[in-house]
Amino acid sequence: MKLSDLPEDDGYRLWLRYEPLSEPLFSSRRALARELVFPGEAPTLVAARDELVRGLGGLLGGPVPLGETVHRAGTVLAGTPDSSPDVRSLGLEADLRELGSEGFVVRSARLRNEAVTVIAARTDIGVLYGAFHFLRLLQTGASLDALDLRSAPRIRRRLLDHWDNLDRTVERGYAGFSLWDWQKLPGYVSPRMRDYARANASIGINGTVLTNVNANAVVLTREWLEKVAALADTFRPYGVRVYLTARFNAPVELGALSTADPDDARVRAWWAEKAREIYRLIPDFGGFLVKASSEGQPGPQSFGRSHADGANLLADAVGPHGGIVMWRAFVYASEVPTDRAKQAYDEFVPLDGTFRENVLVQVKNGPIDFQPREPFHPLFGAMPKTPVMTEFQLTQEYLGFATHLVYLGTLFEECLDSDTYARGPGSLVASVTDGSLHGHALSGIAAVANIGTDRNWCGHPFAQANWYAFGRLAWDHRLRADAIAREWLAQTFSRDPSFVEQALSLMLESREACVDYMTPLGLHHLMAWDHHHGPGPWIDQGRPDWTSVYFHRADERGLGFDRTGSGSNALEQYRPEVAARCARLGNCPEELLLWFHHVPWDHRMRSGRTLWDELCHRYHSGVLWVARARSVWDELAPFVDSMRFEEVRSLLRIQESEAVWWRDACLSYFQTYSRKPFPEGIPAPARALEEYRAIDEKYVPGI
């Protein structure tokens, strides 16, 4: 294996590396960026200029001079019509107005007869987004000739949700601990906070929920709000607004009141005053994210009120200040339902039309919980009068933590491209999310962050791609997962086509491989108890809808959860066009087969194999993929610095051993029901089922 002699890279710079371009790119790009003209002292403009200075300086191998006005060819001109007379002179106002408050143009133009490249927007933040886009073009080696780019986000609120606790542990966090160093705040704000905001701005993320949805009221105390304000001040120039999770019982827990009943006037007054206090400290505070009346969290149902009553209480508090409330539909109450997949729909559809205008209902991509594969959530399209926002999970709670290479761009795309048929064919989840399907001005998308104190932010070098892909899709969901992966690879590792093509294949195949070695054919929720690391198909103790057997329903006849009319009938929550596709066993897409059907072990699959044989082959092919990925990666050694190369190499080795563990544990377990031998070519598990069951991992992170 030939190692590279590239300088070591610890991954901290993410996709913003700005390593010098090589020829012939270097000379041609240098000619287009001989000087930068970018007046203005507003903080966001300064941030954009600093980024261009840093980026151009790095990519072009030396400082790019700053000019006052355009006076020579090859100038990069940036600004708004207000901040830059040169930009104003180009007469872009009408174009810019159409692009709204965050959009930008990047355009080749002539000014005083000189060829210039213009980065312009109506707003400062638009200019910043344009600057990052221009640098992305440079880094990916895109042509800069005759540029005429216009870009504006399709979704208004593009957020990261941090499940960060105030003690700096991170629920389901696998990249170290919380970035927020509460003890030193507000007195000291680490420079990393600015880099966090830069990274988000570079991909268009414009908000961050700092705290765990399993919320703690303490963050709403004055002392902690001052810490939050220090972060908000740091993020502000980058257009990243701060949000918090609201603990529904806060009026009681903070000692003010004896009830948190949304119908109580004192409760309403308490939240209104709390909102005023927050906005005095953080004038652009984004609003609240709330998980209520679910998994033990307090909520309006404790007082006999509905989710809408709860959401509206908070919406009325922040509304006067321009804030919003994101109310999570991930609810399940103390009674165990016949099918957990149905509960959110049952609870929320009747409430459609009763939420305030500044409320979004936040819905996970699928009806269970961020499994390797789920069908889209039936609430998408089912609440036409309510803005419904999509929630993805970047942190790989169910996809191998930070040790498995799993590119989620394809998962996001699969969900966003799903057709709900809510207003006929083409009613995609994406158009529910961007508000266009039902004409909502307010729209949002969020992802549970995979970011922590690890030097490379995400624990796995490739996990950075999931943060990146989410941001890019949140900005424009018409981008394709493969194109995004390509641009991420080019910026993060190498533009060399031999590298990009091979690494791209790994990324694009990786999620399906993970589905195969964990939960193929529509299986779901097979993970170990509590910490969710590794397989636990045998889990049958505790709350039934937290067990594995509740979801896989293996018995001697077969495998899978019958959600058709003969079972829980969760299918009826989908439009008939969708339901019809899945209702018949013979018709149902095989990747969701066991999600919707209890299937006999001898059922003949499209491959010609029986279900049991197919299950074995799927598990095994997932393992084989990781083995193949390891050799592909080894071949890529010449393109990657040794630090990241060795890290990915080690992690792929861990991934392979854990894929084997998943395969062997799950097949050993399901075999006790199928009572069939392993088909030829499938290796027998190395250990007895009892040994897999006895594995009792300690101190698994993220809980």
Place this chain on the structure above:
Amino acid sequence: MKLSDLPEDDGYRLWLRYEPLSEPLFSSRRALARELVFPGEAPTLVAARDELVRGLGGLLGGPVPLGETVHRAGTVLAGTPDSSPDVRSLGLEADLRELGSEGFVVRSARLRNEAVTVIAARTDIGVLYGAFHFLRLLQTGASLDALDLRSAPRIRRRLLDHWDNLDRTVERGYAGFSLWDWQKLPGYVSPRMRDYARANASIGINGTVLTNVNANAVVLTREWLEKVAALADTFRPYGVRVYLTARFNAPVELGALSTADPDDARVRAWWAEKAREIYRLIPDFGGFLVKASSEGQPGPQSFGRSHADGANLLADAVGPHGGIVMWRAFVYASEVPTDRAKQAYDEFVPLDGTFRENVLVQVKNGPIDFQPREPFHPLFGAMPKTPVMTEFQLTQEYLGFATHLVYLGTLFEECLDSDTYARGPGSLVASVTDGSLHGHALSGIAAVANIGTDRNWCGHPFAQANWYAFGRLAWDHRLRADAIAREWLAQTFSRDPSFVEQALSLMLESREACVDYMTPLGLHHLMAWDHHHGPGPWIDQGRPDWTSVYFHRADERGLGFDRTGSGSNALEQYRPEVAARCARLGNCPEELLLWFHHVPWDHRMRSGRTLWDELCHRYHSGVLWVARARSVWDELAPFVDSMRFEEVRSLLRIQESEAVWWRDACLSYFQTYSRKPFPEGIPAPARALEEYRAIDEKYVPGI
């Protein structure tokens, strides 16, 4: 304020920055290091060569060529007589033998008529230590002419104790979380682990206890020992051996036995087998550190056995493999003693002579618990038949966490220089520690680490100096705290004398200032409950010897703990020469006055002030020092890169506000006993005592 334009430095490189020398140093040093001759492929020699290549390349602004044999003037020659024929030809064997297994020489010599600088040792690790020493000479700007240095450590075991839990929290850790990424171990070992070992080796630390003294038996399971072994493999080339804390109840908790009684043959066999298992995985495993029968930890006393019985049990297990046991004397049992300061002495002195030869008794610098100032521990010199090792605390549990600039070199020096009079005058704690006083071959010194996942390792840029100073003093306790601070500053920040002199004053004064604003005049244990952050002189609930009132004994007559014959008589645990110095109120050093005496409020101090007025002045002068430190630091801006400059600047601001908090809370509280007004010049507290008492900080790190 003029900021520097030095490149940003995040502190990760610690004192191993190797920034290019400036003239005239550059040319003169370059002439002495034109080529490096350093054969050998043993891992430690490779580590030493890599370090010289890195260090010389950085300091001299470009790669230094590697030669096979000395053939020109200005060659740096490194190795052992075995690894290098050129070294062998110099006839150093006799000298090197005297320097033992870790010592080295750095010497100007002539070989084949060419001037060379030789780094030589009898062992590979000696060469590595010599290489680091040579680089230190270069970095600090020391002369390299006519070098004739010989160096060998005075203490054999020089250890960091990490109070790291297996969930990666760190007890009393203020620099983020545990460096050990257990989940990814052994499959992936972060490059940071090597840098950790490098940093330790650079200052001569040769062992690390990975786990908290409040121990967890899980680390002794096979799965976890494999993780430990991966760390040991990484540290080994740097001479850093791995140790673990042993949970005394492990045989029971890991499910093997029903008792952990050291007298039980099955227990002895269990530990012997466990030791064999460990040494199979880690052939150079250092041994166990044990906290037993103290603060709720299980121990031999649960079975009616003595500390010696417990220590010998483990010593017999690791002894055959060359391992040692460090048995902590920090014990206090369930009954509350009349004076906690006396307990360790009372328990351990009778056991002197009953420990196995491979047991060290580990004693904290003072008899209470790492307070800003304590007298030396009375056990030093009181167990002549037992090797007694010293334990310091680098992590600033009681000295302002990682937000206060407090240089501990002076504290270490004060303790090591203390005269126990055990064998007459000059029986220093240092000579107890290095074994020379009572002729022990085995000797040790340990410090509770202040290292975590924070990018700069220690949370505060200046906290790195405490790690550094400990290592340097552990190697040679005759070094002086000021000289160590000087060399640390020169390597870590700047060699400019204007910088070094001013920053040095800050460092040297800082600990006394902290004593002043926290616990002046011998006060101790006044901190807030449980998390130990901020003042809590009013703490009077819970176990009495965990309260503040137990220790300060304030009443209307006066203040302080009477440890003379009229009180607990803890003084009698010291030799008469020491006791006599402190026994009389008028004679006692004022910095320990309230440690040993209950002093009337009107007692006339040496300053001419009453005790009350002096107390007020001391608290206030501590605050004034921090204010002055802030302006001094601001003046140093031109010498420091902006990242570290701003960080220290912010932290000094926090330090000042916390110093004010300590002063105002403590004086408000003590005033309720003294019933005297604040003397002129002492500002009245900003808040009422009740408000200070009501401060209830949440999520303070380190617990």
